[in-house]
Amino acid sequence: MRAALRRRLLVATQTDALAVLHDGIWSTRCLHCRSALQVRDDGEPLGLATLEHVVPQAWFGRRAAAALTAQVGDDADDPRNLALACARCNHDKGKGHDARGPGDVRAREVVEALLATRLSRWRDPMDAPAR
Template sequence: MSTAKRRRILGIIATDSTFERTEHRGREAWLGKCLHCNAHLVVGLDGEPISRATIEHILPQTAGGTDAPSNLGLACARCNQGKSRHDVKYHRDARARELVERLLARRRERWREPDGEDAE
């Protein structure tokens, strides 16, 4: 995984209140929750996923979604793949737009201001 992608993951962790530092299999790691299903996600302190954590663009890039931290979350691979099937229908499917709105609201609920220390 690229350094840029690991940095992006650490940026998401820094702004997601579900993530806390913990010990995982004898080493320090971040433990948080999937934006969709709340399954546990484990990420190394270097930003390398230990579990199948993936970057979720809440508003799909195909619909104008950006890489802004408020539009990014971490999701388990299963949930992210499931949502990606709906992303292509975003403009013509009300259910896909409702899902995006629910996820954006959940991201706002989980938001914490980064303090600059935890993501290092």
């Protein structure tokens, strides 16, 4: 796995208030279904953990998504827009809601709800447990 992706996975984990570090393994929950996920303290995902861009990368720069992207600093890789999701949920969102785009009312509602969940689980990186 590329180092850049491992860094983003680690940032998403460290800024998740549900994430707990024990013996070099971070444990948290999928943003969608709340199934258990784990990431090593070097950012390597274990099992089905994947990186989720809460507001899809393709939505950035699109007028219909401006209100959503503004909440995460207009950068798809902003830590507020990164979360952990199980592979099944991440894949399902990608082929469904992400693909329909921000002009689709239901897709926008789903992304708004996920973003609200992510922001409610936000932890400042300075408050994360040391590795």
